[in-house]
Amino acid sequence: MLKDKNSFSELRSHLVMTWPVKLAEKLPEPVLPDGYRIVQQLKRRAFTAIHKSVNWDLDRGQWKDLNGVLMKNGMFFVLNEKNEPVAVACAIHTKNSVELGWVAVKSEYQGIGIGKSLCAHVVQFLLKKGHKRIYLATEDDLLPAIHIYLKMGFVPVLHDTDMLNRWKRVCFELKQDFKDESWPSKLQV
Template sequence: MEVKQLMMLWQKQSIKEYVMPAGFELRTYREGDAKGWIIACTDGLDTGAWREEDFYSKMLNADGIVHEGIFFIVDGRGEIAGTATGMIKPEPAHGYLHMVSVRPEFRGLGLGRILNTAVLKYLTEYGCTRVTLDTDDHRIPAIKSYLSAGFRPVLHSPDMVERWKSVMKNTGYKEINTFTEDDNTGPVITV
């Protein structure tokens, strides 16, 4: 039996701002970014071997993704430190936070939070009032950044409460509000 990923939901609210560390800048996709995106995602997400053709077919030509929705943080040399993508889903007012990755050597600087903020701003400009994401239980730093951005767990399978309790023990959160699968307020999880 395949274990479902954790799902999280952000419903329209104020978007937190974070200060970019000195020497870095935020920008969107430019021609020639495929290799840097592949390196960032391979190093940061353990996604396996991607080729440039995969990037073009699965990202640039994917439904709901446009160049302006693929964000990068680059260092002073122009090297891609991290990336995140905002995808417009076919359901009304629904966005998806996709492929958030910061390379290991750039972690701990808050770049993931800045990328999350950029994607949320982009998606809300397109009229999205709800944004979802999927992640894995072991991605604790990423989960902490999603929680700080206002995402909350979606209890979409019977084992979610126990899995989230386990995650919470590693995040320092003692209490988390949740959502049900139909976007209603779910129970508060405490540890």
């Protein structure tokens, strides 16, 4: 989500979530449906096609921005039984932390556990590299993704004045408990 390794201000309009360090040992094991597998590759065409399939058109500038912050070997794809890329997620370097970002699953493959498994795989990758400060940024309307992040253990960050009301609405729509007293008010970087 970040264009610049040093910029947190770009996140102001996004919902932000952080990975609690205490959950490092409790991360769900990535379990994909039979015939699917996760690979580390850097494939612009597949990355763009997956994002386009979920109505997220990327321009060359965004691809260039991503390449500037993408960790080495930090792009992960889920391949189906025909070896076709059907999902993508990235490990991104920021100034003092790392981000799980650019997560997308082709719509016809959503709802079968691919997104959760892929996100868990990327978080494991980051933890194995020694990173403890992991965050993600998302949009209010991406409720299925937010539901996955909450189930994995990510915690909302109330980093701006409107976040409390936005998270109340999201939790209500997802039928999730609203636990703002335990949520951080800033991203620890």
